[in-house]
Amino acid sequence: MSQLALRVKVGRLESLTENPTHYCAGCEHGTLTKLIASAMDDLGIRERTVMIDSVGCSVLAYNYFNCDHVVAAHGRAPAVATGLKRVRPELMVFTVQGDGDAASIGLLELIYAADRNTPITVFMVNNGIYGMTGGQMAPTTLQGQITTTTPEGRDKLLTGSELDASKLIAGIDGAAYVKRSSLVLTEISGPRGKVYTIKNILDAKKSVENAFRVQQKGGFAFVEFLSTCSVNWHMSILEAKRHVNNEVIKKYPLGLFKDTFGVETK
């Protein structure tokens, strides 16, 4: 239980700037930003961490993380991270990509970074849609889901099935750590009605820290985070969170796919 206890830091995280984020209300990008910054503080790595900012809702991360940044082209963050890590192995190099960035236009870069067991950390936010560009279909979009480019709903006969990035990367020999977590609060029934639990957030925090630890051990780490995009899903924040917990999770079940170094159990 002590492992699950969320350590609360009083005051500002050193790894965060004081800039307010641009993320929409209810978006879990903010949660992930906080978890990553918190892990950087806890592991004491801020001063030797470089974030590779990807293209998508995460592109402005250089305004939020108080560390060095390189802003990559759409999909190319794992390649940029590879180049940097290989010439400066003392650095911690990570990226936060969206599902469109990592699993569509940048799938080759992701696969080969994993295949070479490149010691970098890739966090992928899966919200099933292209958020930044205004709600187009992503490789992760669910069947029947309406997006601006699938106005009749996604149909696998034409646009394919949901791409399970974690399963795909876990199938690659080189990948050392692959996990799917969720950044979405869950509802449970308590004695006095429904309450919200941060169980998922605690697990996500553990995933972030372990993904950094795997890099420190010299391995490639990939963590997929289920997330909402209530704006482009045209749902209320609460509806969107329920949608992930009731529907999205069926297609993308949470779990540890691979853990070569056994960091998760320690």
Added chain:
Amino acid sequence: MTRVYLKGNEAIAYGALEAGLNAYFAYPITPSSEIPETLAKEFGNKKFPEYKFFLQAASELEAINMVIGAASGGARTMTATSSPGFSLKQEGLSYAAGMELPFLIVDICRAGPGLGNLGPEQSDYFQATKGGGHGAYRLIVLAPASVQEMASFPRLAFDLAFKYRNPVLILGDAFTGQLKEDVEFPKLEPSKFDVSEWAVTGARERAPHILNSLELDYQKHYNHIAKIFEKYKRVEANEVRFEEYLTEDADQIIVAFGIVARIAKGVINKLRQKGVRVGLFRPITLWPFPKTALRKLVDQGKQFLVVELNTGQMIEDVKLAVGESVVVDFLGKWGGIVPTESEIENKLRRLEAVAV
């Protein structure tokens, strides 16, 4: 000074190593593949202690983005490709110019468009000198005409790249890449570059370094591009390189770069023996283009013949430099075919007749 017998592509590889190359990111494509092959073979050679990393990427895009990552860390890094691959590099080059990253890229130009063939062409001239990718930017472009220049230009390229924080391109062709000649490497230490002001090395006791081409504020982005073009003005003022061969008394000037300039010299030497006054103007930097030096020759009322391995690309820059009032003729060969000395000679004779 060491003297070795090398192919042009091998000379580029050794030239880069002599200049202190740290990391190479490869993707094979004919006729440039001897560059990564040589650098793979030499990896671990204690003669080159600065050479720390070699990796074959999964695609041209992956390779150029790895170069971007390594350059971001302040490393001396490069990649090489040939025309179809050079098209794929454009994305990375645009980002790198916007982020002001220094590195070396080599294009051993082959025939196009599309797959074309493996023979020499100079048809990447536009892509090389006008930006190539999206947005307003330039590459500094060096055009070697000998294996010796293939060997010495990587050092110059790194010096220029780090001085101006911009990618530098060596534009060769299938001919110069495969040509084998004696080359000399002067005993020189790699240049020292200070990257501490911008490289991403971890924000320890300093504000974060952010290497970025994105700026959502229009005025700030306007200023950023203005700053880059101020830098390009300095490049244009200080880094123009060209060769003049027997131009002083010449009535006719051949303008050619790369391997074509070598053929042109042969023609000139032959014609000079017959008393025909022909000279050569060879741009070494294709960008910045040596327009002022070329314009100086116009004042003396000369005729110009531009010879290129394409359907006419550099001729546009030549015409811009010399103006409309001068005769500028063109001889182009493409598809892997190189002009013979007699073809150039015939063209000069016809040009002379026109002028009379």
